[in-house]
Amino acid sequence: TLTTIAFIGLGNMGGGMAANLAKKGFIVNAFDLMPEHLEKARADGCNTFGSAADAVATCDAVVSMLPNGKIVESLYIDQDALLDAMPKGTLVIDCSTVAPENSRRLAQVGTEKGMRVIDAPVSGGVAAAAAGTLAFMCGGSEADVDAARPVLAAMGANIFRAGDHGAGQVAKVCNNMLLAIHMAGTAEALQLGVNNGLDPKVLSDIMLKSSGCNWSLEKYNPYPGVQENSAATRGYTGGFMVDLMLKDLGLAMQSALASQSSIPMGASARNLFSLHKKSGGEDKGGLDFSSIQQFYQ
Numbered sequence: 001t002l003t004t005i006a007f008i009g010l011g012n013m014g015g016g017m018a019a020n021l022a023k024k025g026f027i028v029n030a031f032d033l034m035p036e037h038l039e040k041a042r043a044d045g046c047n048t049f050g051s052a053a054d055a056v057a058t059c060d061a062v063v064s065m066l067p068n069g070k071i072v073e074s075l076y077i078d079q080d081a082l083l084d085a086m087p088k089g090t091l092v093i094d095c096s097t098v099a100p101e102n103s104r105r106l107a108q109v110g111t112e113k114g115m116r117v118i119d120a121p122v123s124g125g126v127a128a129a130a131a132g133t134l135a136f137m138c139g140g141s142e143a144d145v146d147a148a149r150p151v152l153a154a155m156g157a158n159i160f161r162a163g164d165h166g167a168g169q170v171a172k173v174c175n176n177m178l179l180a181i182h183m184a185g186t187a188e189a190l191q192l193g194v195n196n197g198l199d200p201k202v203l204s205d206i207m208l209k210s211s212g213c214n215w216s217l218e219k220y221n222p223y224p225g226v227q228e229n230s231a232a233t234r235g236y237t238g239g240f241m242v243d244l245m246l247k248d249l250g251l252a253m254q255s256a257l258a259s260q261s262s263i264p265m266g267a268s269a270r271n272l273f274s275l276h277k278k279s280g281g282e283d284k285g286g287l288d289f290s291s292i293q294q295f296y297q
């Protein structure tokens with residue numbers, strides 16, 4: 001059984017996830033480069049360490065939640081060589097959103113060194129990470145995904161096995177490409193209505209009961225003032241940043257190139273978000289992604 005979990009990367013997402021593991025009774029050995037994140041983890045019931053290698057020295061599983069694939073590979077394999085610092089047989093669960101190739105390399109090198117590895121990127125955002133209601137999309141062997149389930153269940157509400165190593169990342173990229181497309185489409189439709197004299201709230205109510213209904217319209221309305229607790233109504237602060245969506249759309253492009261797939265809608269969405277980021281003279285990468293509404297205004 002897995003009792004001691006090393007947790008690397010205590011940012012917006014990882015902070016809440018590590019806290020939930022500690023709350024559910026796991027021993028959590030945490031590390032992050034930022035001292036204030038370590039302090040918060042300590043307050044949430046985690047043990048904290050001065051290096052990633054120290055954090056993984058005694059553990060049954062490692063969970064990581066890091067910004068990108070370069071950092072994941074550098075930490076586990078190249079610069080920090082964490083795969084050489086953890087006990088043999090450790091279950092490595094990388095929850096970061098990275099390219100499928102990053103996940104496959106981690107799995108290959110990890111397996112050679114006697115570890116068990118799965119990719120387990122998440123959907124749900126910062127609120128779901130704090131509430132323990134994330135969805136996990138796993139890639140790896142059935143046995144390893146099953147072994148990870150008790151750990152993932154402490155942080156999430158839905159656990160899916162998409163397929164072998166890297167498959168979790170493919171599922172994540174497909175989902176987020178579709179999210180970008182329906183968010184941009186929703187903003188476009190709302191603006192068309194407003195520009196022709198409609199109230200965005202009235203138009204939203206109509207489309208919610210019509211065939212244009214979708215998750216962005218229902219849960220994440222991009223027009224300010226339509227929903228009380230939306231990022232749009234908060235001035236597009238908090239939530240899921242334009243820069244992270246651009247990263248995911250870049251990963252979708254890579255996957256399309258690797259498989260010679262046509263993704264005209266995804267490519268348009270990537271261009272829209274990229275133009276939006278640089279529009280109006282200031283970098284909008286830090287705004288919530290529903291701010292794509294501004295691009296149409």
Ligand code: NAD
Nearest residue numbers: 009010011012013014032033065066067096097125126240
């Ligand atoms: P974040 O930048 O808030 O957190 C990343 C953390 O990793 C930071 O605390 C940073 O200090 C730490 N870190 C970086 N390099 C490190 C290293 N070498 N050793 C130890 N710690 C290191 O980012 P986030 O929003 O928590 O996102 C993390 C991952 O989750 C990303 O891959 C992102 O795409 C994915 N994701 C984010 C969301 C979201 O809504 N924010 C939703 C789903 C998935």
